[in-house]
Amino acid sequence: MITTAMDNPDTHSGVSNAKLGVWLFLCSEIMLFATLFTSYIVLRTGASSWPWGWDALNVPLGTLNTAILISSSVTIVMAYARAYDKDVKGFRLWMGLTLLLSFAFLVVKGFEYHGEFAKGIWPSTSLFYACYFTLTGLHGIHILGGIVVNSSLLYMSFKKEHWDNPLFLGRVEGAGLYWHFVDIVWIFLFPALYLL
Amino acid sequence: MSGDSNGHGAHEPSFWRKYVFSVDHKVIGLQYMMTAMSFLMVGFALMLLMRWQLAWPGAPIPFFGRLFPPDLAPNGVMSGEFYNSLGAMHGTIMVFLGVVPLAVGAYGNYLLPLQIGAPDMAFPRLNMASYWLFLGGGLLMLSSFMMPGGAAQSGWTSYPPLSIINPGQTVWLFSMVLIITSSLLGSINFLVTAMNMRAPGMSLWRLPVFCWAQMVTSVLLLLAFPPLEAAAFLQVMDRVFHTSFYMPKGLVVLGHVSTVSGGGQPLLWEHLFWFLAHPEVYVLVLPPMGIVAEIIANNTRKPLHGYKTIVVSMISIGVMSFLVWAHHMFISGMSPALSNFFLVTTMIISVPSVAILTCLIFSLKGGSIRFTTPMLYALAFLPLFGIGGLTGLPLGLTVTDIYLHDTYYVIGHFHFVVVTGSILALLGGTYHWFPKWFGRKMNDTLGKVHFWGSVVCMIGVFGPMFPMGLAGASRRLYDPTAQVHNLIVQPLNVVSTVFAYGLFLFQLPFIWNFFHSMFRGEKTEENPWHATTLEWACPSPPPHGNFDKTPRVHRGPYEYSAPGRKTDYWMQTDPA
Amino acid sequence: MPDKTAAAPHDAHRPNVRLFAAVFGALLCLTLLTVAVSRLRLERPEAITVGLLIALIKGGLVAAVFMHLWGENTLVHRVLYTVAFFAAFLMTLPILDGHYFVHLLTNPAPVAAQHPDEGH
Structure with missing residues (x-):
């Protein structure tokens, strides 16, 4: 009943509800992270000094996490490719891998935070660490959100009724779009905090 | 998400499913309406308390003064901290919990799917989540009065460093995050619905003005709210984890040098806050403009003058509203070069606003006007909103703003826009669409009493603020008599307060009328106003799923008094 | 469309x-x-x-x-162009203002010049 409007090409945008909704949500996310990056730039240019990432943070762990997140982006797009071919087992395998990699990202992040806390470094230590903890923390919350979505898709993949639903593939695609966006944010966060 | 079985036309849902945890856009719209109107009353009540202190500073508040705990109002006299809390919460509640949810959550939710001929929103469950997040955020905001440290005291704008030093701000920030998330979900839903769910034949240029207003508003909410969400996170970090995003180095608080690491910039918050809050002003104004356009077209019995001009103006207001935010910051110490930029954009954005108002006024020309209750509100909107808009021009010019910025002039300007503009239109919309919501009409006599009383009192409350501001009365004082130059205009404060209490009294007939008519009002048929748009082509109130069969749209939204026809209205659904 | x-x-x-x-x-x-x-x-x-x-x-x-x-679909592209437009203003204008702030910090002279009577 709700999708009857799909039958009217003259009054339908041509992008499915789910995909358009996810893209609009990503638009708001773009504005959110644009604000955070703006704050970072304004504060950094206003600061009298700004540490070099290699001196202040654990760059090897950061690089490892970058590789993990990029890999998870590939595994989720593979899961989409498997779902596209209605390959149930392949989808579960790649989606499971994606979830493993996302947990690995969080574990590595935990080690990193632990190392900093052990050195007595907190968000209040300096403006640099305030930016570091806030930006990576908010990114981490987005990872957690992605884990919730992806694991619910994995759970759904065990029920046949969802594979019969034509909207299931759209959901997998939407979850993928979100996950790639989180990846892109990290692609910019990593050099901004660790390297430059 | 979409397309799940939501029980359309299936078995009768339980009471909880039907009225409380409903996914029907009409029920959610009415939930939004009741909640937002209650919040409007709460915000209004806070202001009535503040008006007492402003008119008779230091006098104990009658009747209610003793009810407050002694640390807020010792011996019934309002304390300065309490006054600050009331001010901050009045602004926050009115804007974020009152007018926006009423204009967008209530009217948009109920009418947008009906006007485009859709059975429901694109994501019904997201719609429900949006309402419950809003309610949670609103209740959390209200509960902050009872929390240790009290409610926020730093104005609805929450400027740091004050907002980081003052108690009570953390709860404000968390409830704002809930409210913002609710708005984001709502606006995504509105946009997808409007892009994908229109009935066959409903091309974009056949959409009623109200739908256009809701679409532009949704874009504003979608793109302007996230910056405030991010900025609020940073302020939470400053308050909870003692970072210094907004705290400069060496700040002296009560004689002590602050111990934060420093290096932050308070102006950054102002930029991010106003990047939201200026589009927010247009969120307050555009849907009411849409409502006024619908009422005027219906009651002049002729097509709107310049439908396309109005729509294009609304879109350009939407675009420009993102580029004018720092005209709120002319005296903040911002770069003078940027001030010039924002001065120019501010002058430009007034052009489309005037264009819309002009089109609406020209729509009256040559019409056979029916002076129904909703039409009275729409007619009053035109000049009063005009006053609100025109008094804004001196505030958009840097030179005059420097003098006027901290005075009551600003309060007068803003409230003329939002109260005699937005709220008046929203009240008119209630009388207009009430028959659709409940299948009954509101009482006309009580409606006219409500109208005339409210309009006179609103002008009485806010009119005196212009001379007060021009005389230099500061808008930030707990005790206006503390400055000698204010004494000469102090009687105007009394006038304003008396009219505020009058305004309260004149809302009582409305409240009675609303609830009484809901059950006892005169019954009406499908289309009591002989209107043309799609929401009048389904039963009143519309059943679950709205239309028996998907309507077909054949023409534009305002085909009134078409020559050669028996009736003076030609519905969008009429085949010929 | x-x-x-x-x-x-x-x-x-x-x-x-x-x-x-x-x-x-x-x-x-x-x-x-x-x-x-x-x-x-x-x-x-x-x-x-x-x-x-x-x-x-x-x-x-x-x-x-x-x-x-x-x-x-081009609709998605258009949506993203719109966001890019607004995000560009969101980023550039506060950053420009931040530069003015730095300018004031490093060059206090113009401020003193505006208030010559307050100098010693």
């Missing part, structure tokens, strides 16, 4: 696994490259330019291929 996607042959949307593998390799190489360049410790302006450029390429690859923006 005409529905272009529905008219296109179904296989146009088929995920291209080989392309994904190639992009994966490119992303890993670019990550190593940006870390290596950072190790050189160039002057800050140069380092930021290079780092930002590599990040843009990586982000572009993910968006174009993994998010299949390449060949996506």
Whole structure:
């Protein structure tokens, strides 16, 4: 009943509800992270000094996490490719891998935070660490959100009724779009905090 | 998400499913309406308390003064901290919990799917989540009065460093995050619905003005709210984890040098806050403009003058509203070069606003006007909103703003826009669409009493603020008599307060009328106003799923008094 | 708006696994490259330019291929252009103002010149 409007090409945008909704949500996310990056730039240019990432943070762990997140982006797009071919087992395998990699990202992040806390470094230590903890923390919350979505898709993949639903593939695609966006944010966060 | 079985036309849902945890856009719209109107009353009540202190500073508040705990109002006299809390919460509640949810959550939710001929929103469950997040955020905001440290005291704008030093701000920030998330979900839903769910034949240029207003508003909410969400996170970090995003180095608080690491910039918050809050002003104004356009077209019995001009103006207001935010910051110490930029954009954005108002006024020309209750509100909107808009021009010019910025002039300007503009239109919309919501009409006599009383009192409350501001009365004082130059205009404060209490009294007939008519009002048929748009082509109130069969749209939204026809209205659904 | 996607042959949307593998390799190489360049410790302006450029390429690859923006419906493109427009203002104007703030911090002289009677 709700999708009857799909039958009217003259009054339908041509992008499915789910995909358009996810893209609009990503638009708001773009504005959110644009604000955070703006704050970072304004504060950094206003600061009298700004540490070099290699001196202040654990760059090897950061690089490892970058590789993990990029890999998870590939595994989720593979899961989409498997779902596209209605390959149930392949989808579960790649989606499971994606979830493993996302947990690995969080574990590595935990080690990193632990190392900093052990050195007595907190968000209040300096403006640099305030930016570091806030930006990576908010990114981490987005990872957690992605884990919730992806694991619910994995759970759904065990029920046949969802594979019969034509909207299931759209959901997998939407979850993928979100996950790639989180990846892109990290692609910019990593050099901004660790390297430059 | 979409397309799940939501029980359309299936078995009768339980009471909880039907009225409380409903996914029907009409029920959610009415939930939004009741909640937002209650919040409007709460915000209004806070202001009535503040008006007492402003008119008779230091006098104990009658009747209610003793009810407050002694640390807020010792011996019934309002304390300065309490006054600050009331001010901050009045602004926050009115804007974020009152007018926006009423204009967008209530009217948009109920009418947008009906006007485009859709059975429901694109994501019904997201719609429900949006309402419950809003309610949670609103209740959390209200509960902050009872929390240790009290409610926020730093104005609805929450400027740091004050907002980081003052108690009570953390709860404000968390409830704002809930409210913002609710708005984001709502606006995504509105946009997808409007892009994908229109009935066959409903091309974009056949959409009623109200739908256009809701679409532009949704874009504003979608793109302007996230910056405030991010900025609020940073302020939470400053308050909870003692970072210094907004705290400069060496700040002296009560004689002590602050111990934060420093290096932050308070102006950054102002930029991010106003990047939201200026589009927010247009969120307050555009849907009411849409409502006024619908009422005027219906009651002049002729097509709107310049439908396309109005729509294009609304879109350009939407675009420009993102580029004018720092005209709120002319005296903040911002770069003078940027001030010039924002001065120019501010002058430009007034052009489309005037264009819309002009089109609406020209729509009256040559019409056979029916002076129904909703039409009275729409007619009053035109000049009063005009006053609100025109008094804004001196505030958009840097030179005059420097003098006027901290005075009551600003309060007068803003409230003329939002109260005699937005709220008046929203009240008119209630009388207009009430028959659709409940299948009954509101009482006309009580409606006219409500109208005339409210309009006179609103002008009485806010009119005196212009001379007060021009005389230099500061808008930030707990005790206006503390400055000698204010004494000469102090009687105007009394006038304003008396009219505020009058305004309260004149809302009582409305409240009675609303609830009484809901059950006892005169019954009406499908289309009591002989209107043309799609929401009048389904039963009143519309059943679950709205239309028996998907309507077909054949023409534009305002085909009134078409020559050669028996009736003076030609519905969008009429085949010929 | 005409529905272009529905008219296109179904296989146009088929995920291209080989392309994904190639992009994966490119992303890993670019990550190593940006870390290596950072190790050189160039002057800050140069380092930021290079780092930002590599990040843009990586982000572009993910968006174009993994998010299949390449060949996506033009409505999505238009939505993204709109956001880019507003985000550009959101970023540039506060940053410009931040530069003015730095200017005041490092050059207090113009402020003193505005209030000559307060000087000693």
